[in-house]
Amino acid sequence: xxxxxxxxxxxxxxxxxxxxxxxxxxxxxxxxxxxxxxxxxxxxxxxxxxxxxxxxxxxxxxxxxxxxxxxxxxxxxxxxxxxxxxxxxxxxxxxxxxxxxxxxxxxxxxxxxxxxxxxxxxxxxxxxxxxxxxxxxxxxxxxxxxxxxxxxxxxxxxxxxxxxxxxxxxxxxxxxxxxxxxxxxxxxxxxxxxxxxxxxxxxxxxxxxxxxxxxxxxxxxxxxxxxxxxxxxxxxxxxxxxxxxxxxxxxxxxxxxxxxxxxxxxxxxxxxxxxxxxxxxxxxxxxxxxxxxxxxxxxxxxxxxxxxxxxxxxxxxxxxxxxxxxxxxxxxxxxxxxxxxxxxxxxxxxxxxxxxxxxxxxxxxxxxxxxxxxxxxxxxxxxxxx
Amino acid sequence: xxxxxxxxxxxxxxxxxxxxxxxxxxxxxxxxxxxxxxxxxxxxxxxxxxxxxxxxxxxxxxxxxxxxxxxxxxxxxxxxxxxxxxxxxxxxxxxxxxxxxxxxxxxxxxxxxxxxxxxxxxxxxxxxxxxxxxxxxxxxxxxxxxxxxxxxxxxxxxxxxxxxxxxxxxxxxxxxxxxxxxxxxxxxxxxxxxxxxxxxxxxxxxxxxxxxxxxxxxxxxxxxxxxxxxxxxxxxxxxxxxxxxxxxxxxxxxxxxxxxxxxxxxxxxxxxxxxxxxxxxxxxxxxxxxxx
Numbered sequence: 001x002x003x004x005x006x007x008x009x010x011x012x013x014x015x016x017x018x019x020x021x022x023x024x025x026x027x028x029x030x031x032x033x034x035x036x037x038x039x040x041x042x043x044x045x046x047x048x049x050x051x052x053x054x055x056x057x058x059x060x061x062x063x064x065x066x067x068x069x070x071x072x073x074x075x076x077x078x079x080x081x082x083x084x085x086x087x088x089x090x091x092x093x094x095x096x097x098x099x100x101x102x103x104x105x106x107x108x109x110x111x112x113x114x115x116x117x118x119x120x121x122x123x124x125x126x127x128x129x130x131x132x133x134x135x136x137x138x139x140x141x142x143x144x145x146x147x148x149x150x151x152x153x154x155x156x157x158x159x160x161x162x163x164x165x166x167x168x169x170x171x172x173x174x175x176x177x178x179x180x181x182x183x184x185x186x187x188x189x190x191x192x193x194x195x196x197x198x199x200x201x202x203x204x205x206x207x208x209x210x211x212x213x214x215x216x217x218x219x220x221x222x223x224x225x226x227x228x229x230x231x232x233x234x235x236x237x238x239x240x241x242x243x244x245x246x247x248x249x250x251x252x253x254x255x256x257x258x259x260x261x262x263x264x265x266x267x268x269x270x271x272x273x274x275x276x277x278x279x280x281x282x283x284x285x286x287x288x289x290x291x292x293x294x295x296x297x298x299x300x301x302x303x304x305x306x307x308x309x310x311x312x313x314x315x316x317x318x319x320x321x322x323x324x325x326x327x328x329x330x331x332x333x334x335x336x337x338x339x340x341x342x343x344x345x346x347x348x349x350x351x352x353x354x355x356x357x358x359x360x361x362x363x364x365x366x367x368x369x370x371x372x373x374x375x376x377x378x379x380x381x382x383x384x385x386x
Numbered sequence: 387x388x389x390x391x392x393x394x395x396x397x398x399x400x401x402x403x404x405x406x407x408x409x410x411x412x413x414x415x416x417x418x419x420x421x422x423x424x425x426x427x428x429x430x431x432x433x434x435x436x437x438x439x440x441x442x443x444x445x446x447x448x449x450x451x452x453x454x455x456x457x458x459x460x461x462x463x464x465x466x467x468x469x470x471x472x473x474x475x476x477x478x479x480x481x482x483x484x485x486x487x488x489x490x491x492x493x494x495x496x497x498x499x500x501x502x503x504x505x506x507x508x509x510x511x512x513x514x515x516x517x518x519x520x521x522x523x524x525x526x527x528x529x530x531x532x533x534x535x536x537x538x539x540x541x542x543x544x545x546x547x548x549x550x551x552x553x554x555x556x557x558x559x560x561x562x563x564x565x566x567x568x569x570x571x572x573x574x575x576x577x578x579x580x581x582x583x584x585x586x587x588x589x590x591x592x593x594x595x596x597x598x599x600x601x602x603x604x605x606x607x608x609x610x611x612x613x614x615x616x617x618x619x620x621x622x623x624x625x626x627x628x629x630x631x632x633x634x635x636x637x638x639x640x641x642x643x644x645x646x647x648x649x650x651x652x653x654x655x656x657x658x659x660x661x662x663x664x665x666x667x668x669x670x671x672x673x674x675x676x677x678x
Contacts, residue, residue: 079638079653082637082638082639082640083637122553126640185637186637264638269637270658271636271637271638271655271656271657271658272637272657272658273634273635273636273637273643273646273647273657274634274635274637275633275634275635276632276633276634276635277631277632278620278621278630278632278633279619279631280618280619280620280631281616281619283615283616284613284615305631305632306632323632327619328573328619328620328621329545329548329549329573329577329619331621331635331640331642332541332542332545332549333545333549334640335542335545335546335640336542336546336549338639338640339542360511360515361508362507362508362511362512363508363511363512363514363515364457364460364512364515365515
């Protein structure tokens with residue numbers, strides 16, 4: 001079978017965006033060395049009154065607050081896709097053995113994906129995740145679509161071997177065939193963690209992209225090395241987001257940005273009524289055979305309201321009758337996406353000394369100390385309005 | 387805190403946030419042996435015993451009123467140690483007067499609902515401040531002394547507070563001093579691994595408080611504390627407010643219905659058809675479309 005390099009591959013080195021090790025070697029410093037030589041990170045440490053080192057996280061804290069404010073300001077009244085079927089595609093090609101992320105890219109990606117999976121199920125309890133890998137030019141399914149984080153994390157922590165090339169088209173083809181089987185009310189998403197700088201495809205990737213676009217799959221890519229035109233085109237066509245990470249904390253931030261539900265694109269998912277059961281918790285001391293492990297267990301499970309089978313944990317699908325079982329806190333977890341809090345306003349402390357209270361309303365911290373910023377608390381009004 | 391003491395935080399130092407229900411409508415309607423003054427004297431004795439258990443223990447009291455919530459007492463604030471009780475009572479009186487003055491225009495029948503969501507949020511804000519103050523801090527927990535019935539309008543806010551308490555690993559304990567169980571606090575204690583208790587004899591409230599709620603989090607693993615029994619996780623349908631164990635969920639806004647409907651009453655989505663740009667959208671939601 002002939003494999004040809006696709007025409008869509010371009011390599012564009014964007015110097016503002018990332019650190020290339022070859023460039024810095026001319027100057028005699030690697031990227032990690034520059035934090036010590038140029039930025040003098042030790043001078044930023046401070047001590048508190050008892051002599052302990054105070055962690056300096058003000059800058060990252062403010063930056064994170066700023067980014068959150070931007071996101072909530074734009075996304076406040078937009079419908080979000082709450083029932084998501086997400087495939088995470090991990091690139092295990094030769095490029096994942098690069099050591100610019102310590103110890104190598106594959107380990108860092110596995111670590112971030114594990115944290116992401118936990119956060120994802122925390123924010124979207126009704127959604128499901130599946131894992132795919134790209135290796136030797138072929139896409140493999142690592143885990144099937146499932147709603148329990150443990151099975152995915154176990155597969156991730158197993159032995160992962162990198163070799164060969166990454167094939168974007170094969171990955172997209174596999175995702176497309178897998179996502180065609182899900183119910184029509186679900187939102188189809190793909191998150192690719194792409195380390196390679198090329199893609200080795202058997203056919204025309206533009207056709208595959210159009211196929212994904214017509215199947216309403218939202219593809220997002222996080223690049224680990226450089227920006228690729230084909231990834232950018234894919235994300236633009238399908239309505240996803242493309243970002244390239246600079247270092248490990250930045251990668252973590254970019255990956256976790258995909259945990260909250262993205263804005264729902266109209267016409268992408270047919271709204272439907274889903275039949276669900278709300279099982280009661282069995283009393284302590286009741287002995288029954290659990291349908292997921294096929295063994296007798298004492299107390300502490302849930303009883304399916306339709307077929308009375310016992311399941312161990314929620315949310316899940318009853319093995320016997322197929323009814324989706326959830327509890328009301330799982331639905332309530334998604335309510336803060338539906339009713340987000342209004343963004344806070346920044347108020348300058350020196351504006352009017354009489355109007356500004358001496359202590360913070362929420363936590364009683366003194367507001368008169370220098371360098372403190374004041375955020376007017378709108379949430380109290382929101383709570384009273386409910 | 388003196389600088390030397392801050393290095394000695396062991397496992398059993400706790401920060402206890404006590405949320406006291408001061409809803410005047412509830413206290414008026416209660417006709418059992420517990421009057422508000424007896425209740426406060428039980429609670430004061432309990433707070434003193436917490437402070438005696440460990441020199442580094444901290445107690446913060448927040449009053450949950452009908453219209454507002456406020457801090458009543460903070461044991462770590464610099465004040466004359468001999469007059470803790472008096473300052474608490476004085477602040478409580480001021481708070482109740484202020485709360486009543488905010489209430490003049492409303493007329494309420496029945497016990498009314500106290501602002502549990504507000505005081506939970508304030509407690510969590512204080513705990514966040516403690517977390518950010520440095521690596522050494524006491525282990526926080528929240529104790530709700532609650533009696534008013536659950537206000538259904540506060541459901542979303544209380545669930546949000548419960549989930550943030552769960553993420554920060556702060557247990558929410560509840561002691562119910564009213565007549566009926568509180569489903570919200572049952573769920574809160576279950577989700578955050580706290581203790582839920584409804585004492586049978588309110589005369590002996592002090593004994594219940596000291597035997598069940600006084601121990602710090604580390605020692606709880608060695609004790610047999612009341613287990614959660616019969617937590618009801620069933621949802622209520624949006625159309626009739628009945629508790630159902632099987633229902634239909636709108637895939638857009640997660641509203642719960644007991645019967646099949648053609649249209650969702652919350653978000654207006656028509657079921658079974660693809661969304662179009664021209665379909666009528668209520669003012670709560672707007673759908674976005676992608677410009678390629």
